Amino acid sequence: MNKKLACAALTTSFLFTSVSAAFAVPTGLYFNGKYYSDEYLDQNSDSLKSILSSAKRSSKAFYISEDEHSYTLYKDYTGEKTKYNLDLNKKNPLDLFYIDAETSDKILGVVFKTGTVSEDNGSVLLTADRNMTYPKVTDFTFDKGVKVKSVTTLPNNQIRLITSGLSESETYSLSYKNVDTGIKVTGLVQPIKMNQLVAKDDTLSIQFNKAPEMAPEVSNFTVYQKINKGQEQLITPDSFVWDESTLTATLQVPSVKQTQDVQVLRYSVFYNEMKLASNTLTIKAIPKIASVQATDGFVTVKLTDSPKTAPIIDEFTLTQKIGSKKAEALSGELVSWDSKSKTALISFDPLLSSESSTKVVIGVQYGLSKKDNFFWTVPSTSEVQTVSIVNASNRKELVVGSESESSLTLSAIALDKSKKVIPGKSATWDSLDSKIATVNSSGVVTAVSAGTTSITATIGGKTASFPIVVKEMDQSTATVSPSSTTPTQNQAFTLNITGAKGTDGQALVGAVDVQVTSSNTAEGTTGVIFNDAITFTAGAATIPVILAQTGSQTLTVKIAGVTAAKTANVTVAASSFSAATDSTTANDVPTLGLVGTTATSGTPSVATAAVNSGTGKIDITSVSAGTATITVEDASNHQATIAVTVGPDGAITVGTITKYTVVFSAATDSTTANDLSTLGLVGTTATSGTPSVATAAVNSGTGKIDITSVSAGTATITVEDASNHQATIAVTVGPDGAITVG
Known part of the structure; x- marks a missing residue:
């Protein structure tokens, strides 16, 4: 009998219930949709002469040897064979199925080893015994009404089936080309889903119903953006934050610029190729000019709405027309922008003098919107009758510590008896209570502390006053978590601030001063355990805290300018110190620049050290919490140092190693x-x-x-x-x- 008789044809059942064989595909001849086993060919060689003769001349006849990867063109059953180049021909000849000439069984050229359901019950990941080429949706079927919507080939012989209809705890059988694969999959209990998708212009917040098996990374997400009726575009998030406590992933996406028209954005978010949800938001059109108020040296521009980002001077076009002269371009500087009143104050060079009564027209363009306003001037020699103070922000309240509302700019105009502007006059500014608010020579008022005061402007012996109210920032929206926790004495833990907003309703961003005080005055300096600037991102920040005293404490968190301080209750557990030995530092030239013979601690009350000649390491043993420097010295008195930190629990952290640097000396x-x-x-x-x-x-x-x-x-x-x-x-x-x- 031919030596291949030992590899008799495998039944379909064997193919999909066992993986113990050394090969997965039955050996023999595959030709014209039929499969001829070695044994069948041996036993029926006479009656199969015409088939074998045709097979020898055909480029579509394949012989599979015991090596499952050896695909050869069939030339002669006992003679020469030529390897079939899968890379060149692209398509695997056994992607088709064949009918066994002897048993009429269906023979497949692939074995599926495993099938895994995705976290959302939305797809099945299959692993085959070889790479499949061009699998079709119609090749795969599940029982119980589950549909296969798409098929994707992946590296490492994997295929992903996007499915619909998988139910929790239900088991399904998979067939390939109507042949049972032996693969059974079960729908997951409580599959991962998205509870909420909140879309903002530059932020997408995705809240899951449960924690994924692995903490999400930005590479797990695919985001598509569609503007109005345009094409859907793939966009790349700029950054990513995962909050384990709220099961929320926050993606920072590129901001969309405002245009003259309203824009409707639609975001579609996929997680590991499964679609979570879509959401839309509207980007308003560039606002128009509502009104313009002009006086000598300043123009106040009120917009119909706040733009997405604070306007800059380059977005405004100014013109000035003096008397009967032609209007000319006017250079300006944006002094302030008040988002609450939607008002911009723009300064320009005031008229230095005037010899007669003149009408001055100031024109302003923002986007496609244009408006103008005028004022009258009189000769500069005119007597000052009154002083007018102009408040560019249209508000009298300042907020201590607010990024946008802690200051405002006032301008003072000298007027004659007919209320016309006298150009070329400057004001002297003063604050009645500089502990509440200060004012500089340019009329910029800055909040200092809560209270009321007045700002005065004096020109030509005439004085005008402007009342100022200063408030502290309201942070009632901010929260501190955890609200109750049990940290260990002298071990760092974190307080989290979220939802911190300014009085303008915008989330805090950038560096803001924060103070944390403990009810136990033995902590820190009279109870102050943290007092520094921290960086807020979208109203959120973290504060590192270490408490030295045991027992119950109340921590009070105060953001600069906050009236309603936030508290957290903690019960500090005494630390349990356990001496430990660290032997991770190699005693060799690559690590220390030398091979030490002795190791000495500069602070033996914190840690001790010794050279371990048996292991070739430096053994460092903790004694108490603190820091120490270990000095390692060799036989030539060369030295290297190791910085060591011992935690409250005795754990050792090896820090900076200063290697011995060899100094060359001619000998x-x-x-x-x-x-x-x-x-x-x-x-x-x-x-x-x-x-x-x-x-x-x-x-x-x-x-x-x-x-x-x-x-x-x-x-x-x-x-x-x-x-x-x-x-x-x-x-x-x-x-x-x-x-x-x-």
Whole structure:
């Protein structure tokens, strides 16, 4: 019998219930949709002569040997065969199925080893015994009404089936080309889903119903954006934050600029290729100018709405028309922008003088919107009758610590008896209570603390006053978590601030001063355990806290300018110190720059150290919480240091290692005698083959060969006598300049 009889045809049942065989695909001939096993060919060779003859001439006849990866063109059952190049031909010949010529069973050329349901019950990941080419949706079927919507081939012989209809705890059987694969999958209980998708212009917040098996990363998410009726575009998130406590993933996405028209954005979010949800938001059109109020040196522009981002001066176009002259471009500077009143104050160079009554028209364009306003001037020599104070922000309240509302700018205008502007006049500014608010020479008022005061402007002996109310920032929306916790004494834990907003309703961003105070005044400095600026992102920030006192405490968190402080209750547990030994630092040149013979701690009350000759490590043992410096010294008194921190629990953290740096120092070796017994000759000259490493000379006075080091490396010294006889000396120069004669 042919040797392939040992690989008799496998039944379909065997193919999908066992993976113990050394091969997965039945050996034999595959031709014209039929499969002929080795045994069947041996037993029916006479009746199959015409089929075998056709197969030998066909490029579509394949023979599969015991090696499942050996696909060969069929030439002669007992003769030569040529390998079938899968890479060149792209398509695997066994992607089709064949009918067994002997049993009429269906034979598949693939074995599915595993099937795994995705976290959302929305797909099944299959692993095959080989790479499949061009699988179709119609090739795969589940029972119980589950539908296969799409098929994707993946690396490592994997196929993902996007499905619909998988139910929790229900088991389903998979068939391939109507043949049972033996793969059974069960729908997960409580599959992962999305509870909520909140879409903002530049932020997408996705809240899950439960924690995924692995903490999500930005690479797990795919985001598509569609603007109005345009094409859906793939966008790349700028950053990503995962909050385990709220099961929320926050994706920072590129912001969309405002245009003259309203824009409707639609975001679609996928997690590991499964669609979570879609949501829309509207980007308003660029606002229009509602009104313009102009006076000499300032123009106040009120918009119909707040733009997405605070306007800049380049977005405004100013013109000035004086009397009957032609309007000319006017350069301006944006002094302030008040988002609450939607008002911009723009300054420009005031008129220095006026010789007659003149009408001055100031024009403003923002986007496609244009408006103008005018004022009258009188001669600069006119007598000042009244002073008018202009408040650009249209508000009298300031907020301490607010990024946008802690200051405002006032301007003072001199007027004659007919209320016309007298150009060229400057004001002297003053605050009645500088502990509440200050004012500089340009009229900029800055909040200091809560209270009321007045700002005065004096021109030509005439004074006007402007009332100012200063408030502290309202942070009633902010929360501190955890509201109750049990940290360990002298061990760091974190307080989280979320939802912190300014009075303008916008989330806090950037550096803001925060103070944390403990009800136990023995903590920190009279109870203050943290007092520093921290960085807020979208109203959120974290505060590192370490408490030294045990027992119950109330921590009070106060953000700069906050009226309603936030509290957290903690019960500090005493730390349990347990001495530990760290043996991770190698006692070798790559780590320390030397091989130490001794190790000494600079603070033995914190940690001790010793050289472990058996392991080739430095053993560091904790004694109490604190920091210490370990000094390792070798036989030549060279030193390296290791910074060590011991935690309250005795855990050791190895910090910076300062390696010994070898300092090269040229040396001369004169130990080699210049005589017959040592060299076989008495040299008259000595020459180095590598003078950049070492030089040599005959010392007739001492009868020695003097060898001097130049740099680290090896060199050969050649000593020659008067008869040109030679002897050589092998030399090694160390990193420190020391010479070893070999």
